[in-house]
Amino acid sequence: MKLSIIIVNYNTYTLTKQTIDSVLEKKLPFEYEIMLVDNASMDDSMTRLQEDYKEIIIQGLLNITLNDANLGFAKANNIGMRKSKGEYLLLLNSDTYVVEECLEKCMAYIEKDKQIGALGCKVILPDGTLDHACKRGFPTPRTSFYYFLKLHKRDKVKYGLYDALHLDENEVGEVDCLMGAFMLMPRYVLDQVGLLDEDFFMYGEDIDLCYRIKEGGYKIMYYPEASIIHYKGGSSKKRRTKVIYDFHNAMWIFYKKHYIKTYSLWINSLVYVGIWTKYALEIGKNAMKSSGNKSVQDTKIQQNESV
Structure with a gap:
């Protein structure tokens, strides 16, 4: 084969x-x-x-x-x-x-x-x-x-x-x-x-x-x-919040495995904070997007009910 x-x-x-x-x-x-x-x-x-x-x-x-x-x-x-x-x-x-x-x-x-x-x-x-x-x-x-x-x-x-x-x-x-x-x-x-x-x-x-x-x-x-x-x-589109977590967690797993012993505590801390700050921002952005989509859907429902 x-x-x-x-x-x-x-x-x-x-x-x-x-x-x-x-x-x-x-x-x-x-x-x-x-x-x-x-x-x-x-x-x-x-x-x-x-x-x-x-x-x-x-x-x-x-x-x-x-x-x-x-x-x-x-x-x-x-x-x-x-x-x-x-x-x-x-x-x-x-x-x-x-x-x-x-x-x-x-x-x-x-x-x-x-x-x-x-x-x-x-x-x-x-x-x-x-x-x-x-x-x-x-x-x-x-x-x-x-x-x-x-x-x-x-x-x-x-x-x-x-x-x-x-x-x-x-x-x-x-x-x-x-x-x-x-x-x-x-x-x-x-x-x-x-x-x-x-x-x-x-x-x-x-x-x-x-x-x-x-x-x-x-x-x-x-x-x-x-x-x-x-x-x-x-499949990733169906579980957006978990996908965001998996992506950022993978970044940290890779860094810990291959780089954490190479760099100073200061750099390691900066990387850790950077990864999880970015994660928090992405989660917030995703929540706002979901909220916006829900508002649009609610508006359409109200419009349909008034017809």
Whole structure:
């Protein structure tokens, strides 16, 4: 088995089906399998998906795991990877669409260089712009400071480390990290550095894995000659408050794991306060937005009742 594609589903029937179909409709020149892991979806998505793909499930092309609880992105992906058989493993988000020849091009490129520990393609948003998270730098205090002050608008090469702006979006090259929406990795690399860190529930696990892959002496490659479309959202839109917490908590988990011993108590304290102040601001902004939406809905109801 050449390639195992790991997809995690959580209440996203339409998006997940689109992602699977975007793979199945291609005539790939190598043997592959799709490992679909469901995180205890509360809708009927898995009942429908099992019915849609019953023939290829019987054939063994699609393997399904049904978790009893929402275990998070990292743990669910790890379950799929442990059950898989491929020489190469691809983490693929359930809200993506695989563009023509993407998988063939990525496999051909990564197989040429045994020093590549992870490869990511160009990730395009529905409006045609680049999803900047598909190539980025590690979030050190310095790079994060530059990013939040928007200094990259003044000099993208000097200050654009956070989004790896030194590398053009159409240029093949090494970066610090990729996004978990599309990460292609050799199994022998993961055998050496380990799978996703399950301390991360959602967000941050991809950055952490890239960090460990680079520590293991391997390259992280951005390969824009292949691409996917990222519809971004899916299950995360349904739990906005928890998503905000998971994002900021992931930032702190990553910092504690990799940087806290490197920097002074003063810097560590500043980072901690900065992360959780930003969290509080995002929660406040979200609450105001929800309140505004409710006011609009109440107004519409009143208007309808008066008619």
